[in-house]
Amino acid sequence: MKTDHAKVHFNEQGTPVADDFDDVYFSNDSGIDETMHVFMAANQLPARWETHKLSHFVIAETGFGTGLNCLVAMQAFATFRQNNPHHPLKRLYLISTEKFPLQKADLQVALSHFKQVSQPAEALLSQYPCALAGCHRLQLDSFSTTLDIWMGDIHASLPQWHAPESGLVDAWFLDGFAPSKNPDMWTDALFSQMARLSKVSTTLATFTAAGFVKRGLQEAGFEIQKVKGFGRKRDMLAGHYAGCKQQDKSRFPRDWPYLRYLCEPLTPQHHVAVVGGGLAGAACALALVNRGIKVTLLTQNATLADGASGNPQGGFYPQLHSQPSPASQIQAHSFLYAKRAYQRLSHQAPYPCQWCGVLQMDFTDEVAVRHQKLTDNQYWPGALVRNVDAEQASEIAGIPLQCGGLFISEGGWISPPELVASMVEQAKETGLLEVLTDHVVSHIDSNDAATLHIDKQQKTLTYDHVVLATGADSINTLLNDLLPLRPVRGQVEAMPASSATLSNLQTVLCHKGYLTPQMLGRQAMGSTYVKEDMTTEVRASETQQNIDTHKKALSNQSWVEEIQTDGVARAATRLGLPDHQVACGSLPTTLDQQPVWQELAKGKQLSAMPAPKTSHIHLLTGLGSRGLTTAPLMADVLASQLCHQPLPLAESLLQATSPQRFIIRNTIRNRSQD
Incomplete structure (x- = not known):
């Protein structure tokens, strides 16, 4: 489900201030120097990277905010990689939580003041996700960094982090608004989850020196010291995890039959x-x-x-429901990640695709009600899916439509092979x-x-x-x-783009079937679903079925009779589960x-x-x-x-x-x- 954006204003120094917490996102004096002192130096970074033996290093942060801490860390890691090209440590993982993500425009303004990190900021802004609860994985390859932004309340997010029994995190940036301003975050539940996720060598650092924070971390198994704070702040806290991971196994019961980290980790060998x-x-x-x-x-x-990946064209969009079920959440996050991945790939090894959007049509009154409910419930961000009327749909599609529908602007079509x-x-x-x-x-x-x-x-x-x-x-x-x-046969027609109207189609249309804009003079029209059938010969009966499906669902469209095929089609078997x-x-x-x-x-x-x-x-x-x-x-x-x-x-x-x-x-x- 979607999350609420942060409400901010910028003070006289140009520092963003959270209206709900009446607190700054970083120091008015120097945000970058604050990050270097509080989080990088107190966690002994980048010195610890020099002696790290594994292929990746994990930093977890408890408040993404403007992303400044992450940008400083990833820039430092890129320098480390440049200076140590043969070092076994190849990848930095940054995992950060954020209950109220900034809008992209506010983030851009906030980061514009830090020219020292302009390059990582540009990389972040180019992939900055919409406000959807859950994990957004950004692959920032120019900085050898993977950034996971977990949107939502931290007390809901951290228990959902799957971790090896030995721990996941190497260093903690314990950030967030001051405990006096944001007491809901600084709780024993947070400190307990930090212990679950930490390794025996994990360090932590935080700008605060509040006594209850120090005591809470100590009770969770961390050794904590007061050290010199940044700027006008006298003290801050730093430390490391000193608890017993074997004891922690009993402290944190989990669904052990679903454990994923079973084998020894893969290495380049x-x-x-x-x-x-x-x-x-x-x-x-x-x-x-x-x-x-x-x-x-x-x-x-x-x-x-x-096989099924061989169809010339395929529609690319998520299957969303009016409730944020696990199925819908998987679809939404998979779609957003895939779009970022496909865009990166298209710059490196181009392939036929068109990010023309996907229109899920209100082809019956019942479907229209269902679509309206999906947007009315406001579980999904408007950047992911929005309702359009018939006039808007026609403009998007480039052909006359008598109904509106759901429009997924980030979707489109791709040539799978x-x-x-x-x-x-x-x-x-x-x-x-x-x-x-x-x-x-x-x-x-x-x-x-x-x-x-x-x-x-x-x-x-x-x-x-x-x-x-x-x-x-x-x-x-x-x-x-x-x-x-459960195998399911499907036949897709490659109809000639000869129709005076349909050849102008500019988006993917979905109803009981789907229809794509043209590629190389043909348009994909599909698809049949025949259960337990693994034969792949083209059948005239299924061609007619595809035509009939479209004509029935689109019977009120003036151009529906222009749909014609010439026998060019492809059948394949998809594989599903119950x-x-x-x-x-x-x-x-x-x-x-x-x-x-x-x-x-x-x-x-x-x-x-x-x-x-x-x-x-x-x-x-x-x-x-x-x-x-x-x-x-x-x-x-x-x-x-x-x-x-x-x-x-x-x-x-x-x-x-x-x-x-x-x-x-x-x-x-x-x-x-x-």
Whole structure:
């Protein structure tokens, strides 16, 4: 759901002041010097980077504000990387929370005063997200930084951060408005969550020296000292986590069967196989090589994107509901992340696409009521979706429309096979990707590694890990025994853009079907849904079905009779799951492997259960017809999981996409998997 923007004014020094808290966002004297003294120096940064052994370093911040602390840190890290190109530390993760995000215009004004960080500020502003609650992951590659902005109340956000048992965070910037101005943030619950997320070596720093803050941190397991404050402030607090992580495990019960950090983290010494040459496989390969992991991408045919990712055009938009259900939240955040990812990729390896927006039409009175309810509830930011009337819709579409609808301005259409090719091209440029075509994996042996049997070549290939991104072909793998897979055939027409009206279409139209603007003289019109059908020959009956669907839904449009096809079409099989969510994570553990989980049927809590068994097999599948929306974020979730990096989804949404969920749910219901 959307969050409220901060209400601010700027004082005589040009410093933003929060109206609701009557407090400045940074020092009137020098915001950058304050950040350097309070947060960088007190956390011994960048000196600690010099001795850091892992490939990433995590800074967590408790108040994003103008982002100044983050900009200073990422600029310092970029300098560190420039001076230490061969150092094992390659990536900085900044995780920040913000209950009331600034509007972009206010943020731009606030940061305009800091010429020293103008370049990272420009990078931040170019990707600054809309005010939607949850995690927004920004990839700021020019600064070797990943920035996660968690919008919403910090007491709701921090418990949703999935963390290894050993901790996630290396340093805390304990910021936010002063305790006297914002007492709701500085609580024992905050300090307790900081302890859960900290490692044994984690440091912290904060501008305040308030006694109750010091005592609260000490009670949570931190050793705290008063040190010299910044400017006219005499004291501030600094310290490190000194608690026992084993004790913290009992202090912080969690749903252990959904634990994601199971294997040892991947390093550049590991080699991963990704099986599947479609959008999911390409996205996984790209996410892994971008982390310095060597990848071999195997596809069973001679070409990439020969399955559901092979349609020439696909509409790109989220499926939102009037309530912020987990499904809608996943769709919204996946869409926003994918848009940023696709725009970055288009600058590096261009592919056919058009950010022309998507119009979900009010094609019946019932649909119009549903769409109106979606916007009236005000769960979704207007920057994501808004209502338009018939006149506005006609102007957007470039053709006459008799109804309005929901307009998603950031959407559009993409050529999936060209997108896959661009992803693979970009991954190859790292020197870490090999592509093997005509490799059909018959089965996999997994113990301390994963051995793939390639029957056609009569050979075996062994990797440290394997990711199955096999789409509809998952039906023929071990996944069919572990997940309730549901194949659905779909046929899409490539109709000639010869209609006097439709050739002028300027946005994607959605109703019971969809229609795209033209690409290379043709427009995509789809799509059929035939359950449990995996054949892919083009059928005249489904061509007629697509035509009939459009003519029925658009019967009041003057141009509907202009819809004509010439037999050019394509059929493919999508793969879905009963709850319409993807499956992203490690291979599910069965009850045979973890029989104690059967106690769940007797009312035992998930927090009392052991974790799943470790597996070297992982999967990203079940994307259905929404792969363009979900693939990039889910691939990033999986790659982050395997590398023990912060995850860009809330715990509740991670569970909603976990491959383990079906076995767990059915066990709780005391019935076997369908």
